[in-house]
Amino acid sequence: MPVFTGALAHALVAPTRYGVALFPDFEAIDIFGPLDALNAVAYSYQINLTLISTTLDPVTAKPQSAAMNLLNSSFGESIVPTHTFDTAPELDVLLIPGGLGTRAPPPQLDPLIAFIKERFPTLKHLITVCTGAGLAARAGVLDGKYATANKKAWASTIAWGPKVRWVAQARWVQDGNVLSIIFINVNESHLNKCFRWSDITIAFIEAVYGNMTATSIANGMEYVRHLNSTDDPFAALNGLTNVNNSTNQK
Amino acid sequence: MPVFTGALAHALVAPTRYGVALFPDFEAIDIFGPLDALNAVAYSYQINLTLISTTLDPVTAKPQSAAMNLLNSSFGESIVPTHTFDTAPELDVLLIPGGLGTRAPPPQLDPLIAFIKERFPTLKHLITVCTGAGLAARAGVLDGKYATANKKAWASTIAWGPKVRWVAQARWVQDGNVLSIIFINVNESHLNKCFRWSDITIAFIEAVYGNMTATSIANGMEYVRHLNSTDDPFAALNGLTNVNNSTNQK
Numbered sequence: 001m002p003v004f005t006g007a008l009a010h011a012l013v014a015p016t017r018y019g020v021a022l023f024p025d026f027e028a029i030d031i032f033g034p035l036d037a038l039n040a041v042a043y044s045y046q047i048n049l050t051l052i053s054t055t056l057d058p059v060t061a062k063p064q065s066a067a068m069n070l071l072n073s074s075f076g077e078s079i080v081p082t083h084t085f086d087t088a089p090e091l092d093v094l095l096i097p098g099g100l101g102t103r104a105p106p107p108q109l110d111p112l113i114a115f116i117k118e119r120f121p122t123l124k125h126l127i128t129v130c131t132g133a134g135l136a137a138r139a140g141v142l143d144g145k146y147a148t149a150n151k152k153a154w155a156s157t158i159a160w161g162p163k164v165r166w167v168a169q170a171r172w173v174q175d176g177n178v179l180s181i182i183f184i185n186v187n188e189s190h191l192n193k194c195f196r197w198s199d200i201t202i203a204f205i206e207a208v209y210g211n212m213t214a215t216s217i218a219n220g221m222e223y224v225r226h227l228n229s230t231d232d233p234f235a236a237l238n239g240l241t242n243v244n245n246s247t248n249q250k
Numbered sequence: 251m252p253v254f255t256g257a258l259a260h261a262l263v264a265p266t267r268y269g270v271a272l273f274p275d276f277e278a279i280d281i282f283g284p285l286d287a288l289n290a291v292a293y294s295y296q297i298n299l300t301l302i303s304t305t306l307d308p309v310t311a312k313p314q315s316a317a318m319n320l321l322n323s324s325f326g327e328s329i330v331p332t333h334t335f336d337t338a339p340e341l342d343v344l345l346i347p348g349g350l351g352t353r354a355p356p357p358q359l360d361p362l363i364a365f366i367k368e369r370f371p372t373l374k375h376l377i378t379v380c381t382g383a384g385l386a387a388r389a390g391v392l393d394g395k396y397a398t399a400n401k402k403a404w405a406s407t408i409a410w411g412p413k414v415r416w417v418a419q420a421r422w423v424q425d426g427n428v429l430s431i432i433f434i435n436v437n438e439s440h441l442n443k444c445f446r447w448s449d450i451t452i453a454f455i456e457a458v459y460g461n462m463t464a465t466s467i468a469n470g471m472e473y474v475r476h477l478n479s480t481d482d483p484f485a486a487l488n489g490l491t492n493v494n495n496s497t498n499q500k
Contacts, residue, residue: 027286028282028285028289029283031282031327032281032282032283033279033282035278035325036278036279038325039325042319043319043320044321045323046321046322047323048324048325049324049326051327058308068293069292069293071296073293073295073297075268075285075299076299077281077285077301078329078330079327080328080329
Protein backbone atom coordinates (compact mmCIF):
# COMPACT_ATOMS: atom_id res chain seq x y z
CA MET A 1 0.00 0.00 0.00
CA PRO A 2 1.50 3.32 -0.98
CA VAL A 3 2.36 5.84 1.68
CA PHE A 4 1.10 9.31 0.97
CA THR A 5 2.55 12.35 2.67
CA GLY A 6 2.16 16.10 2.61
CA ALA A 7 -0.46 17.73 0.41
CA LEU A 8 -1.43 14.46 -1.27
CA ALA A 9 -2.11 12.77 2.05
CA HIS A 10 -4.26 15.71 3.07
CA ALA A 11 -6.16 15.52 -0.19
CA LEU A 12 -6.95 11.87 0.47
CA VAL A 13 -8.23 12.30 4.01
CA ALA A 14 -9.50 15.86 3.97
CA PRO A 15 -13.18 16.42 4.61
CA THR A 16 -15.29 17.36 1.61
CA ARG A 17 -18.85 17.62 2.95
CA TYR A 18 -19.48 20.72 5.06
CA GLY A 19 -22.71 21.63 6.78
CA VAL A 20 -23.83 24.65 8.79
CA ALA A 21 -26.71 24.42 11.26
CA LEU A 22 -28.96 27.47 11.03
CA PHE A 23 -31.42 28.99 13.50
CA PRO A 24 -33.11 32.41 13.76
CA ASP A 25 -30.99 35.16 15.33
CA PHE A 26 -27.70 33.44 14.52
CA GLU A 27 -24.60 35.63 14.69
CA ALA A 28 -23.77 36.37 11.07
CA ILE A 29 -20.00 36.53 11.42
CA ASP A 30 -19.92 33.15 13.16
CA ILE A 31 -21.03 31.65 9.86
CA PHE A 32 -19.61 33.93 7.22
CA GLY A 33 -16.23 34.39 8.84
CA PRO A 34 -15.33 30.69 8.70
CA LEU A 35 -17.05 30.26 5.33
CA ASP A 36 -15.10 33.07 3.74
CA ALA A 37 -11.84 31.35 4.66
CA LEU A 38 -13.24 27.99 3.56
CA ASN A 39 -14.32 29.54 0.28
CA ALA A 40 -10.61 29.91 -0.39
CA VAL A 41 -10.11 26.23 0.39
CA ALA A 42 -12.73 25.47 -2.26
CA TYR A 43 -10.33 26.70 -4.93
CA SER A 44 -7.80 24.05 -3.94
CA TYR A 45 -10.04 21.20 -2.83
CA GLN A 46 -13.32 19.90 -4.16
CA ILE A 47 -15.65 20.58 -1.25
CA ASN A 48 -19.34 21.26 -0.89
CA LEU A 49 -21.55 23.11 1.55
CA THR A 50 -25.04 22.49 2.84
CA LEU A 51 -26.99 24.98 4.94
CA ILE A 52 -29.44 23.22 7.20
CA SER A 53 -32.50 24.40 9.06
CA THR A 54 -35.88 23.21 10.31
CA THR A 55 -37.55 24.22 7.04
CA LEU A 56 -36.36 25.62 3.72
CA ASP A 57 -37.62 29.09 4.60
CA PRO A 58 -34.94 31.79 4.77
CA VAL A 59 -33.37 32.11 8.22
CA THR A 60 -32.82 35.58 9.62
CA ALA A 61 -30.06 37.03 11.78
CA LYS A 62 -32.48 39.59 13.20
CA PRO A 63 -33.11 39.62 16.97
CA GLN A 64 -36.22 37.55 17.63
CA SER A 65 -36.77 38.93 21.11
CA ALA A 66 -38.19 42.42 21.56
CA ALA A 67 -36.06 42.69 24.69
CA MET A 68 -32.96 42.46 22.50
CA ASN A 69 -34.18 45.13 20.13
CA LEU A 70 -35.42 47.88 22.40
CA LEU A 71 -34.96 50.57 19.78
CA ASN A 72 -36.95 48.58 17.20
CA SER A 73 -34.15 48.53 14.66
CA SER A 74 -34.88 46.55 11.53
CA PHE A 75 -31.39 45.30 10.91
CA GLY A 76 -30.62 41.75 9.92
CA GLU A 77 -30.07 39.54 6.94
CA SER A 78 -31.60 36.24 5.83
CA ILE A 79 -29.85 33.29 4.27
CA VAL A 80 -31.37 30.41 2.39
CA PRO A 81 -31.12 26.81 3.68
CA THR A 82 -30.31 24.13 1.15
CA HIS A 83 -31.65 21.28 3.28
CA THR A 84 -33.73 20.57 6.34
CA PHE A 85 -32.59 18.56 9.36
CA ASP A 86 -34.61 15.70 7.84
CA THR A 87 -33.12 15.87 4.34
CA ALA A 88 -29.49 16.85 4.99
CA PRO A 89 -26.92 14.62 3.27
CA GLU A 90 -24.08 12.92 5.11
CA LEU A 91 -21.54 15.38 6.47
CA ASP A 92 -17.87 15.35 7.34
CA VAL A 93 -17.88 18.69 9.12
CA LEU A 94 -20.69 20.38 11.01
CA LEU A 95 -20.33 24.03 12.01
CA ILE A 96 -22.59 25.40 14.74
CA PRO A 97 -22.67 29.18 15.08
CA GLY A 98 -23.54 31.12 18.20
CA GLY A 99 -25.73 34.12 18.72
CA LEU A 100 -28.66 35.27 20.77
CA GLY A 101 -30.83 32.68 19.03
CA THR A 102 -29.13 29.93 21.04
CA ARG A 103 -31.27 31.16 23.94
CA ALA A 104 -34.59 30.65 22.18
CA PRO A 105 -37.18 29.06 24.47
CA PRO A 106 -37.96 25.34 24.03
CA PRO A 107 -39.00 23.62 21.89
CA GLN A 108 -37.72 25.89 19.11
CA LEU A 109 -34.21 24.44 19.00
CA ASP A 110 -35.17 20.82 19.65
CA PRO A 111 -34.85 19.71 15.99
CA LEU A 112 -31.39 21.30 15.77
CA ILE A 113 -30.20 19.71 19.00
CA ALA A 114 -31.59 16.32 17.94
CA PHE A 115 -29.75 16.72 14.62
CA ILE A 116 -26.43 17.39 16.36
CA LYS A 117 -26.93 14.33 18.56
CA GLU A 118 -27.90 12.12 15.62
CA ARG A 119 -25.13 13.19 13.28
CA PHE A 120 -22.27 13.53 15.71
CA PRO A 121 -21.11 9.87 15.50
CA THR A 122 -20.67 10.13 11.71
CA LEU A 123 -18.83 13.47 11.67
CA LYS A 124 -15.12 13.88 11.19
CA HIS A 125 -15.15 17.32 12.76
CA LEU A 126 -17.47 19.41 14.82
CA ILE A 127 -16.79 23.13 14.96
CA THR A 128 -18.66 25.39 17.34
CA VAL A 129 -18.28 29.14 17.46
CA CYS A 130 -19.18 31.33 20.43
CA THR A 131 -22.30 30.13 22.25
CA GLY A 132 -22.75 27.44 19.60
CA ALA A 133 -20.82 25.26 22.07
CA GLY A 134 -23.87 25.44 24.31
CA LEU A 135 -26.01 23.82 21.62
CA ALA A 136 -23.50 20.98 21.23
CA ALA A 137 -23.42 20.64 25.02
CA ARG A 138 -27.21 20.40 25.14
CA ALA A 139 -27.01 17.60 22.57
CA GLY A 140 -24.73 15.77 25.00
CA VAL A 141 -21.97 15.29 22.46
CA LEU A 142 -19.39 17.24 24.46
CA ASP A 143 -19.80 15.14 27.62
CA GLY A 144 -16.35 14.27 28.96
CA LYS A 145 -14.72 16.40 26.26
CA TYR A 146 -12.68 19.56 26.54
CA ALA A 147 -14.49 22.58 25.19
CA THR A 148 -14.71 26.31 25.62
CA ALA A 149 -17.24 29.02 24.85
CA ASN A 150 -18.09 32.69 25.00
CA LYS A 151 -16.77 34.20 28.22
CA LYS A 152 -19.38 36.85 28.75
CA ALA A 153 -22.03 34.15 28.40
CA TRP A 154 -19.90 31.66 30.33
CA ALA A 155 -22.19 30.83 33.25
CA SER A 156 -25.28 30.27 31.14
CA THR A 157 -23.35 28.26 28.55
CA ILE A 158 -21.55 25.87 30.88
CA ALA A 159 -24.84 25.27 32.67
CA TRP A 160 -25.95 23.52 29.48
CA GLY A 161 -23.13 20.97 29.77
CA PRO A 162 -22.47 19.89 33.36
CA LYS A 163 -20.40 16.92 32.14
CA VAL A 164 -18.26 18.94 29.74
CA ARG A 165 -14.67 19.76 30.68
CA TRP A 166 -15.03 23.49 30.12
CA VAL A 167 -11.72 25.30 29.66
CA ALA A 168 -11.99 28.92 30.70
CA GLN A 169 -8.48 30.04 29.76
CA ALA A 170 -8.47 29.29 26.06
CA ARG A 171 -8.88 30.96 22.72
CA TRP A 172 -9.96 27.61 21.41
CA VAL A 173 -9.95 23.97 22.42
CA GLN A 174 -9.25 20.91 20.34
CA ASP A 175 -10.24 17.47 21.58
CA GLY A 176 -9.32 14.53 19.44
CA ASN A 177 -7.28 14.57 16.28
CA VAL A 178 -7.67 15.15 12.62
CA LEU A 179 -8.70 11.59 11.84
CA SER A 180 -11.31 11.33 14.53
CA ILE A 181 -13.14 14.28 15.99
CA ILE A 182 -11.91 17.77 16.44
CA PHE A 183 -13.85 19.99 18.73
CA ILE A 184 -12.99 23.53 18.09
CA ASN A 185 -14.86 25.93 20.29
CA VAL A 186 -14.14 29.55 19.90
CA ASN A 187 -13.60 31.29 23.18
CA GLU A 188 -14.47 34.86 22.96
CA SER A 189 -16.21 37.65 24.67
CA HIS A 190 -19.08 39.43 23.02
CA LEU A 191 -18.38 40.72 19.52
CA ASN A 192 -15.04 39.02 19.31
CA LYS A 193 -16.09 36.52 16.64
CA CYS A 194 -14.53 38.30 13.76
CA PHE A 195 -11.04 37.79 15.10
CA ARG A 196 -11.12 34.56 17.02
CA TRP A 197 -12.87 32.80 14.17
CA SER A 198 -9.83 33.62 12.07
CA ASP A 199 -7.45 31.88 14.44
CA ILE A 200 -9.68 28.92 14.75
CA THR A 201 -10.58 28.55 11.11
CA ILE A 202 -6.95 28.71 10.08
CA ALA A 203 -6.07 26.23 12.83
CA PHE A 204 -8.76 23.95 11.47
CA ILE A 205 -7.54 24.36 7.88
CA GLU A 206 -4.00 23.56 8.99
CA ALA A 207 -5.19 20.46 10.84
CA VAL A 208 -7.13 19.02 7.94
CA TYR A 209 -5.55 20.49 4.80
CA GLY A 210 -1.98 20.92 5.98
CA ASN A 211 0.39 23.70 6.86
CA MET A 212 0.99 24.76 3.26
CA THR A 213 -2.66 25.54 2.64
CA ALA A 214 -3.08 27.21 6.01
CA THR A 215 0.01 29.37 5.60
CA SER A 216 -1.03 30.40 2.12
CA ILE A 217 -4.47 31.45 3.31
CA ALA A 218 -3.15 33.21 6.42
CA ASN A 219 -0.62 35.11 4.34
CA GLY A 220 -3.31 35.97 1.84
CA MET A 221 -5.34 37.34 4.72
CA GLU A 222 -2.26 39.24 5.91
CA TYR A 223 -3.08 37.83 9.29
CA VAL A 224 -0.66 37.24 12.15
CA ARG A 225 -2.01 34.11 13.72
CA HIS A 226 -2.36 33.51 17.43
CA LEU A 227 -0.71 30.13 17.78
CA ASN A 228 -1.06 29.73 21.53
CA SER A 229 -4.61 28.74 22.31
CA THR A 230 -4.19 29.59 25.99
CA ASP A 231 -3.12 33.18 25.39
CA ASP A 232 -6.47 34.45 26.58
CA PRO A 233 -6.70 37.47 28.87
CA PHE A 234 -10.48 37.42 28.89
CA ALA A 235 -10.91 34.53 31.29
CA ALA A 236 -9.26 36.55 34.06
CA LEU A 237 -11.10 39.65 32.94
CA ASN A 238 -14.33 37.81 33.59
CA GLY A 239 -13.06 36.22 36.80
CA LEU A 240 -13.16 32.69 35.38
CA THR A 241 -11.13 29.62 36.23
CA ASN A 242 -11.16 26.16 34.72
CA VAL A 243 -13.61 23.60 36.10
CA ASN A 244 -14.31 19.87 35.82
CA ASN A 245 -10.64 18.81 35.86
CA SER A 246 -10.12 20.61 32.62
CA THR A 247 -6.64 21.43 31.44
CA ASN A 248 -5.64 23.77 28.69
CA GLN A 249 -5.24 22.05 25.37
CA LYS A 250 -2.48 23.13 23.03
CA MET B 251 -31.81 76.92 18.22
CA PRO B 252 -30.30 74.55 20.75
CA VAL B 253 -26.75 73.37 20.27
CA PHE B 254 -26.33 69.64 20.56
CA THR B 255 -23.01 68.02 21.27
CA GLY B 256 -21.57 64.59 21.91
CA ALA B 257 -23.75 61.49 21.72
CA LEU B 258 -26.94 63.50 21.33
CA ALA B 259 -25.57 65.41 18.35
CA HIS B 260 -24.58 62.12 16.73
CA ALA B 261 -28.04 60.71 17.37
CA LEU B 262 -29.57 63.67 15.57
CA VAL B 263 -27.40 63.52 12.46
CA ALA B 264 -26.49 59.85 12.35
CA PRO B 265 -27.64 57.86 9.33
CA THR B 266 -30.51 55.46 9.89
CA ARG B 267 -31.22 53.93 6.48
CA TYR B 268 -28.60 51.42 5.34
CA GLY B 269 -28.58 49.57 2.04
CA VAL B 270 -26.33 46.88 0.60
CA ALA B 271 -26.08 46.34 -3.16
CA LEU B 272 -26.04 42.64 -4.01
CA PHE B 273 -24.80 40.77 -7.07
CA PRO B 274 -23.96 37.10 -7.72
CA ASP B 275 -20.51 35.98 -6.59
CA PHE B 276 -20.19 38.74 -4.00
CA GLU B 277 -17.53 38.27 -1.34
CA ALA B 278 -19.46 37.20 1.73
CA ILE B 279 -17.21 38.81 4.32
CA ASP B 280 -17.36 42.17 2.54
CA ILE B 281 -21.02 42.26 3.49
CA PHE B 282 -21.26 40.33 6.73
CA GLY B 283 -18.14 41.77 8.28
CA PRO B 284 -19.40 45.36 8.24
CA LEU B 285 -22.96 44.26 9.03
CA ASP B 286 -21.90 42.32 12.09
CA ALA B 287 -20.30 45.47 13.54
CA LEU B 288 -23.30 47.54 12.48
CA ASN B 289 -25.60 45.01 14.13
CA ALA B 290 -24.02 46.18 17.38
CA VAL B 291 -24.84 49.77 16.43
CA ALA B 292 -28.48 48.69 16.03
CA TYR B 293 -28.67 48.09 19.78
CA SER B 294 -27.83 51.75 20.45
CA TYR B 295 -29.41 53.48 17.47
CA GLN B 296 -32.64 52.88 15.61
CA ILE B 297 -31.39 51.89 12.16
CA ASN B 298 -32.70 49.74 9.35
CA LEU B 299 -31.21 47.67 6.57
CA THR B 300 -32.31 46.94 3.03
CA LEU B 301 -30.64 44.36 0.81
CA ILE B 302 -30.99 45.29 -2.83
CA SER B 303 -30.65 43.30 -6.03
CA THR B 304 -31.98 43.13 -9.57
CA THR B 305 -34.80 40.81 -8.50
CA LEU B 306 -36.03 39.41 -5.21
CA ASP B 307 -34.50 36.01 -5.96
CA PRO B 308 -31.81 34.88 -3.48
CA VAL B 309 -28.32 36.05 -4.46
CA THR B 310 -25.47 33.56 -4.20
CA ALA B 311 -21.84 33.99 -3.22
CA LYS B 312 -20.90 31.01 -5.38
CA PRO B 313 -18.41 31.50 -8.23
CA GLN B 314 -20.41 32.07 -11.41
CA SER B 315 -17.51 31.38 -13.73
CA ALA B 316 -16.34 27.81 -14.33
CA ALA B 317 -12.83 29.19 -14.68
CA MET B 318 -12.98 30.30 -11.04
CA ASN B 319 -14.17 26.90 -9.86
CA LEU B 320 -11.90 24.46 -11.62
CA LEU B 321 -12.43 21.75 -9.02
CA ASN B 322 -16.22 22.05 -9.28
CA SER B 323 -16.70 22.78 -5.60
CA SER B 324 -20.25 23.51 -4.57
CA PHE B 325 -19.50 26.02 -1.88
CA GLY B 326 -21.41 29.23 -1.42
CA GLU B 327 -24.30 30.77 0.40
CA SER B 328 -27.34 32.71 -0.72
CA ILE B 329 -28.92 35.72 0.92
CA VAL B 330 -32.36 37.15 0.38
CA PRO B 331 -32.87 40.66 -1.04
CA THR B 332 -35.52 42.81 0.59
CA HIS B 333 -35.88 45.16 -2.38
CA THR B 334 -34.98 45.52 -6.03
CA PHE B 335 -33.06 48.41 -7.55
CA ASP B 336 -36.45 49.69 -8.71
CA THR B 337 -38.21 49.44 -5.33
CA ALA B 338 -35.46 50.35 -2.84
CA PRO B 339 -36.42 53.06 -0.34
CA GLU B 340 -34.37 56.19 0.21
CA LEU B 341 -30.99 55.47 1.75
CA ASP B 342 -28.49 57.32 3.90
CA VAL B 343 -25.70 54.78 3.48
CA LEU B 344 -24.98 52.47 0.56
CA LEU B 345 -22.46 49.67 0.99
CA ILE B 346 -20.99 48.07 -2.12
CA PRO B 347 -19.10 44.81 -1.58
CA GLY B 348 -16.39 43.41 -3.79
CA GLY B 349 -15.80 39.94 -5.10
CA LEU B 350 -15.27 38.08 -8.31
CA GLY B 351 -18.80 39.00 -9.35
CA THR B 352 -17.66 42.58 -9.98
CA ARG B 353 -16.07 41.18 -13.15
CA ALA B 354 -19.28 39.77 -14.58
CA PRO B 355 -19.59 40.51 -18.30
CA PRO B 356 -21.96 43.31 -19.42
CA PRO B 357 -24.83 43.87 -19.19
CA GLN B 358 -25.23 41.87 -15.97
CA LEU B 359 -24.17 44.66 -13.63
CA ASP B 360 -25.77 47.54 -15.55
CA PRO B 361 -28.80 47.86 -13.21
CA LEU B 362 -26.51 47.94 -10.18
CA ILE B 363 -24.21 50.56 -11.72
CA ALA B 364 -27.20 52.66 -12.79
CA PHE B 365 -28.54 52.42 -9.23
CA ILE B 366 -25.27 53.68 -7.74
CA LYS B 367 -25.24 56.59 -10.19
CA GLU B 368 -28.88 57.47 -9.51
CA ARG B 369 -28.73 57.24 -5.72
CA PHE B 370 -25.32 58.74 -5.09
CA PRO B 371 -26.50 62.38 -4.91
CA THR B 372 -28.95 61.55 -2.11
CA LEU B 373 -26.59 59.46 0.01
CA LYS B 374 -24.88 60.65 3.15
CA HIS B 375 -22.23 57.97 2.88
CA LEU B 376 -20.95 55.56 0.30
CA ILE B 377 -18.87 52.65 1.52
CA THR B 378 -17.07 50.36 -0.88
CA VAL B 379 -15.14 47.29 0.14
CA CYS B 380 -12.44 45.63 -1.95
CA THR B 381 -13.21 45.69 -5.68
CA GLY B 382 -16.58 47.25 -4.90
CA ALA B 383 -14.73 50.52 -5.52
CA GLY B 384 -14.55 49.49 -9.16
CA LEU B 385 -18.34 49.40 -9.38
CA ALA B 386 -18.59 52.89 -7.91
CA ALA B 387 -15.91 54.04 -10.33
CA ARG B 388 -17.84 52.60 -13.26
CA ALA B 389 -20.88 54.56 -12.07
CA GLY B 390 -18.74 57.69 -12.37
CA VAL B 391 -19.41 58.78 -8.80
CA LEU B 392 -15.76 58.66 -7.77
CA ASP B 393 -14.54 60.98 -10.53
CA GLY B 394 -12.20 63.56 -9.05
CA LYS B 395 -12.42 61.85 -5.67
CA TYR B 396 -9.79 60.05 -3.65
CA ALA B 397 -10.36 56.32 -3.47
CA THR B 398 -8.50 53.08 -3.07
CA ALA B 399 -9.18 49.44 -3.87
CA ASN B 400 -7.90 45.90 -3.77
CA LYS B 401 -4.18 45.86 -4.54
CA LYS B 402 -3.96 42.50 -6.22
CA ALA B 403 -6.76 43.62 -8.54
CA TRP B 404 -5.35 47.14 -8.73
CA ALA B 405 -4.69 47.48 -12.47
CA SER B 406 -8.07 46.14 -13.52
CA THR B 407 -9.90 48.19 -10.88
CA ILE B 408 -8.30 51.57 -11.55
CA ALA B 409 -8.91 51.02 -15.27
CA TRP B 410 -12.62 51.36 -14.42
CA GLY B 411 -12.08 54.89 -13.09
CA PRO B 412 -9.57 56.88 -15.14
CA LYS B 413 -10.70 60.14 -13.50
CA VAL B 414 -10.50 58.81 -9.94
CA ARG B 415 -7.61 59.88 -7.70
CA TRP B 416 -6.58 56.36 -6.80
CA VAL B 417 -4.45 56.15 -3.67
CA ALA B 418 -2.22 53.10 -3.74
CA GLN B 419 -0.64 53.47 -0.30
CA ALA B 420 -3.70 53.35 1.90
CA ARG B 421 -5.66 51.01 4.09
CA TRP B 422 -8.66 53.17 3.41
CA VAL B 423 -9.50 56.54 1.97
CA GLN B 424 -12.04 59.07 3.13
CA ASP B 425 -13.13 61.89 0.85
CA GLY B 426 -15.54 64.42 2.24
CA ASN B 427 -16.77 64.65 5.78
CA VAL B 428 -19.41 63.17 8.00
CA LEU B 429 -22.07 65.69 7.03
CA SER B 430 -21.59 65.30 3.31
CA ILE B 431 -20.19 62.23 1.67
CA ILE B 432 -17.67 59.81 3.04
CA PHE B 433 -16.00 57.51 0.63
CA ILE B 434 -14.46 54.65 2.42
CA ASN B 435 -12.74 52.22 0.15
CA VAL B 436 -11.06 49.29 1.69
CA ASN B 437 -7.60 48.73 0.34
CA GLU B 438 -6.61 45.17 0.64
CA SER B 439 -5.04 42.30 -1.10
CA HIS B 440 -6.95 39.13 -1.80
CA LEU B 441 -8.60 37.57 1.23
CA ASN B 442 -7.81 40.50 3.45
CA LYS B 443 -11.39 41.65 3.83
CA CYS B 444 -11.91 40.17 7.21
CA PHE B 445 -9.34 42.42 8.82
CA ARG B 446 -9.40 45.64 6.86
CA TRP B 447 -13.18 45.81 7.03
CA SER B 448 -12.81 45.99 10.77
CA ASP B 449 -10.61 49.07 10.63
CA ILE B 450 -12.84 50.72 8.15
CA THR B 451 -16.16 49.86 9.72
CA ILE B 452 -15.00 51.13 13.09
CA ALA B 453 -13.62 54.26 11.45
CA PHE B 454 -17.00 54.77 9.84
CA ILE B 455 -18.85 54.17 13.10
CA GLU B 456 -16.58 56.67 14.82
CA ALA B 457 -17.20 59.25 12.11
CA VAL B 458 -20.97 59.01 12.21
CA TYR B 459 -21.82 57.77 15.72
CA GLY B 460 -18.94 59.25 17.66
CA ASN B 461 -15.87 58.08 19.45
CA MET B 462 -17.74 56.66 22.44
CA THR B 463 -19.71 54.21 20.32
CA ALA B 464 -16.69 53.29 18.20
CA THR B 465 -14.48 52.72 21.21
CA SER B 466 -17.11 50.61 22.90
CA ILE B 467 -17.50 48.40 19.85
CA ALA B 468 -13.75 48.14 19.22
CA ASN B 469 -13.15 47.19 22.84
CA GLY B 470 -15.99 44.70 22.65
CA MET B 471 -14.29 43.20 19.62
CA GLU B 472 -11.00 43.17 21.55
CA TYR B 473 -9.55 44.76 18.47
CA VAL B 474 -6.49 46.97 18.30
CA ARG B 475 -7.39 49.41 15.60
CA HIS B 476 -5.09 50.58 12.84
CA LEU B 477 -5.49 54.33 13.10
CA ASN B 478 -3.06 55.31 10.35
CA SER B 479 -4.74 54.75 7.02
CA THR B 480 -1.42 54.98 5.15
CA ASP B 481 0.24 52.20 7.13
CA ASP B 482 -0.03 49.87 4.17
CA PRO B 483 2.88 47.62 3.21
CA PHE B 484 0.95 45.99 0.41
CA ALA B 485 1.27 48.82 -2.08
CA ALA B 486 5.03 48.37 -2.20
CA LEU B 487 4.60 44.62 -2.16
CA ASN B 488 2.64 44.94 -5.37
CA GLY B 489 4.96 47.59 -6.82
CA LEU B 490 2.32 50.31 -6.75
CA THR B 491 2.63 54.07 -6.46
CA ASN B 492 -0.05 56.75 -6.29
CA VAL B 493 -1.38 58.19 -9.54
CA ASN B 494 -3.60 61.08 -10.72
CA ASN B 495 -2.16 63.62 -8.28
CA SER B 496 -3.48 61.55 -5.43
CA THR B 497 -2.23 62.16 -1.95
CA ASN B 498 -2.71 60.00 1.08
CA GLN B 499 -5.72 60.91 3.12
CA LYS B 500 -5.53 60.76 6.88
